Each structure stands twice: as structure tokens, then as C-alpha cells.
Amino acid sequence: MTLSLNRRHFLSTAAAAAAASMVPKGAFAATPLTMQAAWINDAEFAGYFLAMDEGYYTSEGLDLTYLSGGPDVIPESTIIAGRADLALTTPDTTIKAIADQGAPFKIIGAQYQKNPIGIVSLVDSGINSPADLVRKTLAVPPVNVISVEAMLKLNGIEAGAVNIVPYAYDPTPLIKGEIDASLDFTTNVPYTISQQGAEATSFLLYDFGYTTYNDTVVVTEDVLKNKRAELVAWLRASRKGWNENFIDPAVWPPKWADTHFKGTGRTIDNEIFFNGAQQPLMETPSGIFSMSEDDIEANLSALGEVGIVGSRDMFDTTLLEEI
Amino acid sequence: MAADAAQSRNTGWRNAIILILIWEIVGRLDLIAGGALPSLSEILLRLWVDRADYPQHVIATLYASGLGFIIGNAIGILAGIIFALSPTTLRLFRGVNIAIFALPPIAIAPILVLTLSGMAPRVVLATLGVYFVTMTATVIGLSQTDKRTSDLIQAYGGTSWTTLRLVQLRGALPTILSAFRIAAPNAVLGAILAEFGGGGRWGLGTYLLGSLGRGEPDRLWGIGLTATAIAGLSYLGFALLSNRFLGATRAVTLNAATPDDATPTKSVGHNFLLTLGTIALPLTLWWAYIKLSGVPDLISKTPWGVIDYLFLGKTAAVAQAKLLQALAETLPITFVGMALGLLFAFLLAICSRLFPQAIKAFMPVALVTQTMPLVALTPLLVLMLGRGTSLTLWVTISVTFFPAFVTLAQGISLVPRGTQELPRAYGAGPWTEMRMVTIPASLPYLFAATRLTVPRALLGVMIAEWLATGKGLGNLLNQSRGYLDFGMIWSVAAVSVLVSIILYQLVVIAERRVLRRFGMQTAE
Structure with missing residues (x-):
């Protein structure tokens, strides 16, 4: 078009x-x-x-x-x-x-x-549930901070326990380990990461209470x-x-x-x-x-x-x- | 002399080749940030692979920036002529002009996308980048004409209109053409920024957005270098044009006439009214824009709407607290960033005098930093610098130093030779000469550079906050979008413009005081 x-x-x-x-x-x-x-x-x-x-x-x-x-x-x-x-x-x-x-x-x-948004990370980092995010750095697009805070709250995690930084659409910092996880469409980013030779894992916010x-x-x-x-x-x-x-x-x-x-x-x-x-x-x-x-x-x-x-x-x- | 020039050109080439070789090796061996900096050959190969993607994106960007360039220059020249003829109008529009100069594009882009549709946000952002440069150049060009020539026209019975047509416009042409050089890359950058956010189908900004998710730096650099090439070529094009056109029209002798005192003394009441108008006019235009665009109150806020949101509405206390916290995070680092940007520009300007060859080799790198969309460099920057103060400062320096450097270098090069040679004759080295003559003599240009730096420093800090640190005004702007908090989106835009204007005015006041003490003229 x-x-x-x-x-x-x-x-x-x-x-x-x-x-x-x-x-x-x-x-x-x-x-x-x-x-x-x-x-x-x-x-x-x-x-x-x-x-x-x-x-x-x-x-x-x-x-x-x-x-x-x-x-x-x-x-x-x-x-x-x-x-x-x-x-x-x-x-x-x-x-x-x-x-x-x-x-x-x-x-x-x-x-x-x-909702397809979820937490994407490299398999090695062992982040498979909200609890695993504690004391980790999570990149979130500013517009989605509201959803992440909701998910953390629903799982009894204090907002301050996770270091939230902006996500600027590029997965490179995740692949290189500068951040531990990022919030994105789980339908999309795992593919990109696999193209870069790394293996990604993800979970949906939906499956942890943000329905x-x-x-x-x-x-x-x-x-x-x-x-x-x-x-x-x-x-x-x-x-x-x-x-x-x-x-x-x-x-x-x-x-x-x-x-x-x-x-x-x-x-x-x-x-x-x-x-x-x-x-x-x-x-x-x-x-x-x-x-x-x-x-x-x-x-x-x-x-x-x-x-x-x-x-x-x-x-x-x-x-x-x-x- | 010819041999000298040829040799210096050779050194220039040699330095550039060394630089590219280092880049190539570093990139190929993935030495920087684990490969986040690709080598030039990788970027070029990738450009070749992607070549089918580019034409439509480039055409869209050229279309929007070209249209913005034409409109911005038309308005700029027209406004410049009116301002030059009527100092009262110039004073009345001072607030509008400074506001347009100080607008941080990343705060304005979301507002334009909210209120306009299709290509309009891109064209407007490009226009805004062009208008101020051309308008200022027109005013300066028209007011700096050789008094002797206009005296001649008047002596033969010419009216002020004939003077304008035969003398002033012709005399202003070099200044206006040199403004085009700066305005053209501005238009390109404005268009790309609006494309990035505005959701169109084509444009380099759109292509960049779609490519970001792939984590492939060679593609991102390819897009960035394409933007650089467009901006650079448009700069070069107008530089050649102005050389062609004007080679023979420069005054041979020096114009010894001092410019008229631009501030005629009027009554206190008159001045008060003018000042009031200066402040009221931008607000009126803002109000009129919203009424004319016909966008509903819910999403577009008039000046009164912003005041209502910040001070009177039921969420005013929360909004104020958020905004004040963001300002407290943004402002201190803006000052530090501004100071460092100026310092860097100053050192660079001095070096360009002392080691011209090294600086020549650095210029292409400097140009790339000015036209490379920073969002494409975010991974590289966060991997190298982390997400703290040092990243914010580096981004701010890279956003601020270039215009300041150009202004300072110009100032330093304009110091009369005679004064420079005096300390030399007494046996002073180049450093002593710098300290005693060149630096004090270019003081007006230091102030002009500071004026240029102020709004850009705020912009740099906001970009870093948006992309990497997640603090301050830059972050608040984006989070507000997530909360659909239209009041806050407008408030952040208004406050960031206001902060820029206030800082700018402070510099102007300091400039007037200091230069008056030294008996110097303001440089533009």
C-alpha cells in the first residue's frame, strides 16, 4: 500500500x-x-x-x-x-x-x-517466570511499562526489584548480554534472535496473570x-x-x-x-x-x-x- | 603555493585512508562492542544486497524533505525581508522565532503526528528545521549590505524598494545561499525523524524502524550512511552553487561603515507593549493552530489546556509531581552536557587552527555523527557506555558540538592577521598567541556558539533518556503515550520548549553584558 x-x-x-x-x-x-x-x-x-x-x-x-x-x-x-x-x-x-x-x-x-507481549530472554539466562526477573535488567518500551508493572504486581514482585530500562526496538543488547530480558511480541523476536545464532525463550504476560x-x-x-x-x-x-x-x-x-x-x-x-x-x-x-x-x-x-x-x-x- | 596545496590535499587523503583502514580492521575483527560496529566494507556489501529496498524509501524522504525545504525557505526569506524592513515586527516575532529555533524535534514529532495526517508531519518538521536558518541569514544579509552602494542608489533618487531590489537582496544572496547549505541537511533529518514515528509506508525513517528489530548493525549503518549521503550531497550541492554564483560578486574593499544602532529609544509604554506582544504571539499561534487543525480538545491542548492540566485539573498535583521530578533529572545533566559540548567544540576549533590536517580527517566522522540517526546507534552506545551518565553526556556532546564548532572555527579564522602577528613578532609561540589574541578576540563567536548549543543540549539529553536511560523528560514523554495522557504529552513539549527559551535568553543577557564591557559586537 x-x-x-x-x-x-x-x-x-x-x-x-x-x-x-x-x-x-x-x-x-x-x-x-x-x-x-x-x-x-x-x-x-x-x-x-x-x-x-x-x-x-x-x-x-x-x-x-x-x-x-x-x-x-x-x-x-x-x-x-x-x-x-x-x-x-x-x-x-x-x-x-x-x-x-x-x-x-x-x-x-x-x-x-x-496478548502476545511477553518476556523474551536467552535460554542460558534461565528466566522462565516473573520471579526470575528479580535483580535482573529488563528492557521495556516506555509505552508498555504499565503492562509490566501490572504483571510484576500480580506476581507479588515489587516494581523496584527489577531494573527496567527503555527498549529501543533492537535486540542486539539482549543478544550481547547487556540486558537480561526484554519485553516484546513473543511472536516476533525469538525468530530474530535465532537468526543471530542464539536461542531464545519467552513467556507471555498473559500466562502470569496479565490476562x-x-x-x-x-x-x-x-x-x-x-x-x-x-x-x-x-x-x-x-x-x-x-x-x-x-x-x-x-x-x-x-x-x-x-x-x-x-x-x-x-x-x-x-x-x-x-x-x-x-x-x-x-x-x-x-x-x-x-x-x-x-x-x-x-x-x-x-x-x-x-x-x-x-x-x-x-x-x-x-x-x-x-x- | 600550488605544491603546498597539493601536499596538504595528499595528507588529507592519507589521513582519511588511515581512518577507514582502522575502521575496517576494528569492524572485521568485531573488536568494538562484540561486533556492534560493522566495518565499512560490510556496510557497503549490505547496501548492495539491500539495493532493491532503497529507491522508494529514498524518494519518499527526498519528497518530504524537498517540500519542507522549499516551503521553509520561502517563508524564511519572506519573513526575513519583512523583519529587515520593520524592526518592530522583528521584535514582535522574536518569541516565535526563538521558540521555533528551540523546539526539540523529538518532543514536537508526536504532537505533529497527533494533529496532522499523511505526509504533513514530515513536511512540517522539515520546514521547521529550515525556516530559522534561512530567516536569520536573510535578516543578517539584508542588514549588512554595503552602505556605500545603497547611498549611491539613493543619490540617484531610488526609493527604499529599489534599494532592496538592486542592492540589499543581491548583497544578501551569499548569506542566504550559505544558509541553504545548513538548511538542506536539517530538512532531511526532520523528515526522517517524522517518518520514524509517523507510521507511513515509505521513507528512510520507516525503513530504519522496520530494520531495527533484526539486530543487524550493517543494515542500520547502511540506512544511516544513506541519510548522511543525502544530507552531505545537498550540503555540497548548495556549497558549489554558491561558489559558482558568487565568485565574482564579493566586495573587493572593506565596508568601513558601522551598522546603525538597531535599538532606537522608544517610550517605556511602547517597549512594554512590544514585550507583551512578543510573549503573547507564540501562544496565540499555538492556540490558532489547534483551532484551525480542528482536532478535538481531548487530544490537542491549547496553552490554556496545558495550564488547566498542570494547575487546575483533578490530576494536577500528580502531573506536577511527575513533571518536576523529570525536570530535576533532566536539567542538571543538560548543563553539564552543554558545557562539555562547548568545551569539545572549543578544543576542536583551536586544534583546527593548530593541526588543520588532523581536523580535516576528523570532519567526515563529525559529519556522520550529525546525520546518523541515533536510534540506529543505541545498541553500540549502550554496549560501550552502559546506560548511565556517561552515555547521556556522550550523546549530548555528539548532538551539540558540531554547530558550535563551526561557529567557533569561523570566529577564530576571522581574527585579523595583524593582531595575530603582533605577539609572534615578540617571539610568542602559537599557544601564547592563542591565549592572548585569538581566544579573547573570538569571544562574540563563543557566545553565538553557546546560543546554538543550549536547545541542542536539551535535545541530546532527551534522546539519551528516551533510548537508553529511561529517566527524565525524554522518558516521561514516551510513557505518557502509553498512558494515553495527552495533557502530559503537550505539557512535556511545552515545558521543554520553555526551558530552551529561558536558557537561550539567559545566554543572550550574559552575552550583551559581557560584549558591551569588551566593546564588541554580537556575532551571528
Whole structure:
């Protein structure tokens, strides 16, 4: 998608032109919908790329514009500013924004049933549970410090017992032993470390009490009211994309070598590893994006431990029922 | 003379080759930080392997920085002309100009991404890097024209407009063109920083972000050197252009006329109003920007919104405590870093006089430190220096020394030959001459260098805090994003700009006092 570079105005025109060439003549006009992803293009968003390429959105009557994310992009702010209709967010930030600042958000689905963030370390360092982190140096991206503090608290470890330093996206200090562990997507970094000739181990924060979703699908109350049908259509097409993608996680990433994954700086093998690793974190018997009552409760109670007080009405599961 | 020049060029080449050989050996043998510093040949090989990735990223970066360069220069020249014609306007906009000069880009990038979309944050950040340099050069260039030529135009009945057109603009051209040289790399760096954070699909900054997770320093250095090459070529391009254009237009004789006293005495009330306007204008522009961008109050804060957040809101006490703690961590080391950066620049400037060849060989290295995105060097730096004070200080020195060095070297080279030769004639060595003549004579340039250093020192400390130490303002800014604490994001940006402005003003006050005592003129 070279499109996301350009101004939105140009973008929508270009996307419309692209869509127009695909839609058979006589089909009714597609409704525009814009989604804000959480990061640059990688396998984390494979289902959406597939659904775009295979025309799942178009056949649902949607003209989807996809915006990639980055370190300074706060997905929630993009939807407040009206530059996107829906955003993939982290539930802790979204719920905190609703609770503290009265932000008008609703969570209408969850891409990851289990949050893929975890503690990654080299096998030799013997860090297999939160308790092993005591007196160790842990690199954490500043935006995720909140999650790590929650996990430590849930496991009865004082925040001061672990030396937390910033993580600047590069695993080299971990491989060279300058830090003992880092917080990252466990679907991603272990592969990189293996490429460097070291062996990594990891555990999910989820498995140690921080039972949250990730990449929650968030909309504003306005959009929910005015574009309900389109949102359901988006959920349906995206779920179809993810299901197709998970039939064999190794099939799709190579097909995007010259499109979505071109020049991202990452390798296709890395994306295949990522895609396979994320499958068990996303799949659930009731279908991709599901939010069961038990899981919502688990999210709320885990976040409650760090003073983020959410409530059931911040989640709207009725759209999922309409898929 | 020709033989001398040829020989000195040879020594320059020899030194550069020695430097590259050492780098090659150190890199190949993984001697530094267990291989975190790759050799030049490894980097070049990697660039070749990755060559298919680069064109679209480079084009995107060139597009954003080029657009920012054009817009920034257009506004800069226009504003410079207006300011040169009307000193009152210049005074009124002083607050805005200093604020733009002092903006730490890493605090502003998140704000731009919050409030603008698509390419706009990149272009704006590039524009901001260009505007101040060109505006200042235009004002100086226009006000320093040879009085004799404008007298001539007036004697023949020319108006002030004809003077501007025929004399001043032409006279200012060399200064403006030399500003372009500095502005062009600024634009490139601004664009790359915004690309890194802003989530677009293409751009060297985006490529860098995607590559970071691989832990492959040769790729990161390849991207950094590409950025260096773009910045360096744009510098070189404008340097050649200005030589071509201006070779023949320099004044042959010295302009002996002293510049007019720029501060006409006005009434106290008039001055008070002007000062008030100077402070109010940046705040008004900030307010207008938010109203015009139409971004909701929840995510964008007006000046009043920040005051409300910090002093009146229900979380004001917590916010204040966090901010004060961050400031207490950031400020002391900023002062130390600034002093060390200046000291390093000063030593370098003196050495460039005493050992010109060694410094020439060092210049390419210096240039790389200015254009290499520091995030790409983080692993190397933390492996070599740890995550404490020494890392922060080194990062701050590397961010501050270059502009200060250029200014100081210029000052030292402008010391009149006659005064230098006097102590020599009395048998003084080069050191004594330095101490007694050159250093005191370049005092105005020391102050000018200090003014340049102040905001950059804060920037350097914030970068180190963000990437490695996890303390202070730089860390607070990023953590606030994790808490979706928009009030704090704006507060940190506002406070960091304010701190820069205050430090800058303190230097200006000291500068005026000291130079007045020595009977010297301010250098720009």
C-alpha cells in the first residue's frame, strides 16, 4: 500500500479508483471505511492484507483504506480526530482513556485473545517466570511499562526489584548480554534472535496473570451509531481473511513480498514465523475477534490490579453476534 | 603555493585512508562492542544486497524533505525581508522565532503526528528545521549590505524598494545561499525523524524502524550512511552553487561603515507593549493552530489546556509531581552536557587552527555523527557506555558540538592577521598567541556558539533518556503515550520548549553584558 503515504484526500481518490477497477460494472457504490493499524506492515495484520487482496471487503460493499501505524501514532487519537473509523489498540490504553478522560470509545472485537507481549530472554539466562526477573535488567518500551508493572504486581514482585530500562526496538543488547530480558511480541523476536545464532525463550504476560487482549478493535460511539452495518461487514470480511490465512500460515506472507511486505526492512521468513506463532493466540472456537464474558471479566480484573478501572459496558459484543 | 596545496590535499587523503583502514580492521575483527560496529566494507556489501529496498524509501524522504525545504525557505526569506524592513515586527516575532529555533524535534514529532495526517508531519518538521536558518541569514544579509552602494542608489533618487531590489537582496544572496547549505541537511533529518514515528509506508525513517528489530548493525549503518549521503550531497550541492554564483560578486574593499544602532529609544509604554506582544504571539499561534487543525480538545491542548492540566485539573498535583521530578533529572545533566559540548567544540576549533590536517580527517566522522540517526546507534552506545551518565553526556556532546564548532572555527579564522602577528613578532609561540589574541578576540563567536548549543543540549539529553536511560523528560514523554495522557504529552513539549527559551535568553543577557564591557559586537 504505497497509498498510506499520501494525504488522505489523494488516498481516498486513489483507493476509490483502485476499487472501481475491481468492482464489476453495475455494482452499487462501496462505502468508504478507514482503519488505523497499530504498527508498520508485518504479519500482525496478515488477515487484513489477505481480505483486501482477495476482495473480501469489496464484496461486503466496503471501500477500505488501511493506515499503518508507528511509534508516535496513537491509534485512539486517530479515531478521535476522525481520520479513521476504527483502530486496533491495546486494551489498557483504551480503557484508561474511557475511564479517566471520558473518551467516547467502544471495544467491538479483539484480534488477539491472548496478548502476545511477553518476556523474551536467552535460554542460558534461565528466566522462565516473573520471579526470575528479580535483580535482573529488563528492557521495556516506555509505552508498555504499565503492562509490566501490572504483571510484576500480580506476581507479588515489587516494581523496584527489577531494573527496567527503555527498549529501543533492537535486540542486539539482549543478544550481547547487556540486558537480561526484554519485553516484546513473543511472536516476533525469538525468530530474530535465532537468526543471530542464539536461542531464545519467552513467556507471555498473559500466562502470569496479565490476562488481557491485544489489538482490540475500537470505534467511537458516533461511528458505532452511524456505521454499524459497515463495522459488522468489516468484522465479517476480516474474520474471513484471518480464517483463510490460518489454513496454512506459511502460504500468504511470500505472496506479499512485492506488495504489503516490500521494503519493510523485515524478512518473509520472519513473517512466516510470526504468522504461525500468532495463530494459537488468535484462534478461538467462537471465531476470530470473539469476546467471551469470561475473557472480558479477566481483562477487567487484570487491569483493575493497576488501577485501570473499566466496566463491562466499555465492550460491545452485539456486532460480533451479527457476523 | 600550488605544491603546498597539493601536499596538504595528499595528507588529507592519507589521513582519511588511515581512518577507514582502522575502521575496517576494528569492524572485521568485531573488536568494538562484540561486533556492534560493522566495518565499512560490510556496510557497503549490505547496501548492495539491500539495493532493491532503497529507491522508494529514498524518494519518499527526498519528497518530504524537498517540500519542507522549499516551503521553509520561502517563508524564511519572506519573513526575513519583512523583519529587515520593520524592526518592530522583528521584535514582535522574536518569541516565535526563538521558540521555533528551540523546539526539540523529538518532543514536537508526536504532537505533529497527533494533529496532522499523511505526509504533513514530515513536511512540517522539515520546514521547521529550515525556516530559522534561512530567516536569520536573510535578516543578517539584508542588514549588512554595503552602505556605500545603497547611498549611491539613493543619490540617484531610488526609493527604499529599489534599494532592496538592486542592492540589499543581491548583497544578501551569499548569506542566504550559505544558509541553504545548513538548511538542506536539517530538512532531511526532520523528515526522517517524522517518518520514524509517523507510521507511513515509505521513507528512510520507516525503513530504519522496520530494520531495527533484526539486530543487524550493517543494515542500520547502511540506512544511516544513506541519510548522511543525502544530507552531505545537498550540503555540497548548495556549497558549489554558491561558489559558482558568487565568485565574482564579493566586495573587493572593506565596508568601513558601522551598522546603525538597531535599538532606537522608544517610550517605556511602547517597549512594554512590544514585550507583551512578543510573549503573547507564540501562544496565540499555538492556540490558532489547534483551532484551525480542528482536532478535538481531548487530544490537542491549547496553552490554556496545558495550564488547566498542570494547575487546575483533578490530576494536577500528580502531573506536577511527575513533571518536576523529570525536570530535576533532566536539567542538571543538560548543563553539564552543554558545557562539555562547548568545551569539545572549543578544543576542536583551536586544534583546527593548530593541526588543520588532523581536523580535516576528523570532519567526515563529525559529519556522520550529525546525520546518523541515533536510534540506529543505541545498541553500540549502550554496549560501550552502559546506560548511565556517561552515555547521556556522550550523546549530548555528539548532538551539540558540531554547530558550535563551526561557529567557533569561523570566529577564530576571522581574527585579523595583524593582531595575530603582533605577539609572534615578540617571539610568542602559537599557544601564547592563542591565549592572548585569538581566544579573547573570538569571544562574540563563543557566545553565538553557546546560543546554538543550549536547545541542542536539551535535545541530546532527551534522546539519551528516551533510548537508553529511561529517566527524565525524554522518558516521561514516551510513557505518557502509553498512558494515553495527552495533557502530559503537550505539557512535556511545552515545558521543554520553555526551558530552551529561558536558557537561550539567559545566554543572550550574559552575552550583551559581557560584549558591551569588551566593546564588541554580537556575532551571528
